[in-house]
Amino acid sequence: METKDMIKIEKYFSTHDIDSVADWVEEAITIKKNPLGYKEYGQNKTIAMLFFNPSLRTRLSTQKAAVHLGMNVIVMNFNGEGWSLEYNDGTIMDQGTSEHVKEAAQVVSQYCDVLAIRAFASLESKEDDYSEKVIKSFVKYASVPIINMESATAHPLQALTDAMTITEHMTKKRPKVVFSWAPHPKPLPQAVANSFVEMIKRMDVDFVCTYPEGYELARHITEGVTTTHDQEAALKDADFVYVKNWSSYADYGKVLSTDTSWKMTAKKMELTNNAKFMHCLPVRRNVVVDDEVLDGANSLVIEQANNRTYAAQLVLKKMLE
Amino acid sequence: METKDMIKIEKYFSTHDIDSVADWVEEAITIKKNPLGYKEYGQNKTIAMLFFNPSLRTRLSTQKAAVHLGMNVIVMNFNGEGWSLEYNDGTIMDQGTSEHVKEAAQVVSQYCDVLAIRAFASLESKEDDYSEKVIKSFVKYASVPIINMESATAHPLQALTDAMTITEHMTKKRPKVVFSWAPHPKPLPQAVANSFVEMIKRMDVDFVCTYPEGYELARHITEGVTTTHDQEAALKDADFVYVKNWSSYADYGKVLSTDTSWKMTAKKMELTNNAKFMHCLPVRRNVVVDDEVLDGANSLVIEQANNRTYAAQLVLKKMLE
């Protein structure tokens, strides 16, 4: 065990909780080679996973990661199985909420060693979502490390996975990575986009972000990033093309365009340097991306999903050191 | 370990995946005698159980079986907890479905060693149901063994349980087994009936299937089977009476009759050779069968349910060899 492995983390709320992207990616890739080699870390330790929203990859890969580490797993769908939570201080709770997060977070902390939470953006209020009241309340009141399994504005487990996948597949020193908006019939959160951009900014790549007018991400996210509304220009010579929809930040939570011309096609991929195709999944076929791209030899989406396990395992391991 | 134990199976989709009914039944009965004797099979292995429909026996007995084998268990209710899946190829997914089964099955396979799925018949389209699009899609795209925990047209874990229960309780060489339709207020799938008939055809028993007009099962199921609309004639000298409702196959998914005269009663059981009574459960009392039959000394229904654990354990063991 090297010294750098021994830095214990107290939360994994955003990519800012990563001290060194390169070191984390390297260690995640090491774990992938021998995932069962760390069973002693989780002995007699319990993770509680609280879901306020649907989940497939995150739910299963995080459980698998915990199991690799020998942990006990408690899964709870908070809506339906639990009580509806109050997040505001000083409220007279005579309306719909039954329990304050202050109690819930303190109490749940006593039953586990790590607490993982999924709580999507409401997309109704930019202020509420970008204040991250749900997960920040848990971080504030919990007495155990918290893992963000996708919050209103961030999905750092996905971003770590993405950094790992790019690192595994890059064949030159400073690859060109293009992050492109794509159409979608429903308004989606900016969480994946935010975390991906924040992560990629810390990697040694040539990065371009492309989206239609009105789809600018928050300024603090894209600060220092090359952005363009010209998708085809962006794609030129790309080594990696990551496609993802998000709803408008400016006109918050709105679908401004379902312009199908932004869909990723095989023809557009020809503009690239035989680029690898990435998406976090779930993906709407032939809306976000054409079948032939998703099913093509250069698609990394299934391997990306597989890497979720090792990203989660790394984060858990760092909390258990 | 005998050689026959060592045949690893890649899927348990229907009773056709059983190479030898007699051998499987024998081995399931052996497991029942010492269920904890196989803990090494599941070490560091994980089963993911995906439910698209309610389940009591299947949910609990399959988990118990996995635990007996030392496996880790991940349970997921796909509806509500996950994304709604698309099953058709080439669809422009701009409507209700969020993820294609092609991704879902490939991705989930990466998080487990065995994948078990429950996906009932819709009873809306015979073509859709009998094409088994849900479970066959998973079988097609998954990279790990798949267990059918009741699909649109088959419930092979139940059928294996039933074969095991009959074998344990038969007191003569070639017992008479009667499978009788019974009334039910709601339309039920043909899955249990199909798998039971397919299984029993491969056993050395005198088999009769009885149901009212209009309730014929699919021709490929009852091919070679003695059938009759005369329930009382069928029951004569029976050693086992298995009762089950199903909806019409011809007039697909319809309840054609709730004729209470088809209910199993103590009086009808008197026509038999002191027959054992069987049902897969859940059962509607005094609609499908009278209390006194279900509660009588000859009722095997609770033991049948118990055998679900060992049937599931055998199938899992064969996948883990």
Place this chain on the structure above:
Amino acid sequence: METKDMIKIEKYFSTHDIDSVADWVEEAITIKKNPLGYKEYGQNKTIAMLFFNPSLRTRLSTQKAAVHLGMNVIVMNFNGEGWSLEYNDGTIMDQGTSEHVKEAAQVVSQYCDVLAIRAFASLESKEDDYSEKVIKSFVKYASVPIINMESATAHPLQALTDAMTITEHMTKKRPKVVFSWAPHPKPLPQAVANSFVEMIKRMDVDFVCTYPEGYELARHITEGVTTTHDQEAALKDADFVYVKNWSSYADYGKVLSTDTSWKMTAKKMELTNNAKFMHCLPVRRNVVVDDEVLDGANSLVIEQANNRTYAAQLVLKKMLE
């Protein structure tokens, strides 16, 4: 291991299943000091936890307790995941219920070593609720020990926790314990109140129960207990103040009053002997109790919730001896 530890219990349905409150509390406190010291009790044992209602503390603490004992845990939300149950005998089940508890309880018993059940009061019929038909049906038909995780009229895991918490925090021989009703916008069951009063009657404390007119608990519960409608008089010199809402027993299941003057306040707490504040949670802030009391140095609510784990662990251990 002392002899008194070795008394195996067959059910934990109410506080009456406790032979000696003092001994149980002492042993729970012993377990708390070394919760991982009993791993051999649960080897190859499985608990099935069936929920008919929401749960946070009970769900997580009971799982944690089982994990401490080395048990396997199967959790099931009966509504939604299972079949709707029939509880009456002799019914012709041609309506909404799909399975009789007689089968369900017998069957589930075969898949586990301990069965834990949560089934709240309906608050529609006093007769139905106080006959405890759900949990008593399971007790009647199950073949394994049953734990009450809050039934219509009792919450004995909470009461054991409360006795433990009071014992840990009492600083004199015979402390004064006040149990006070508090307002709540919705009708709540009497389960927590009933079990707390039944438990406290068996402890060597000076006990007073206070509530507005119309909120008398069932006579057999408060028999022998000092009760008063004068909250402030009750609070005088109290060492412990336990606050809890319940709906009317006389005018069954009704909210007769939301009189905010019954809310617990810092000013009222000044009437006490620097009393510790208790509540079972979830609690509606500033309706049941003011923030400053709940957040004050004398509040035991978080520690109370923590003790749930050890109360559950003791009950499980007694079933596994």
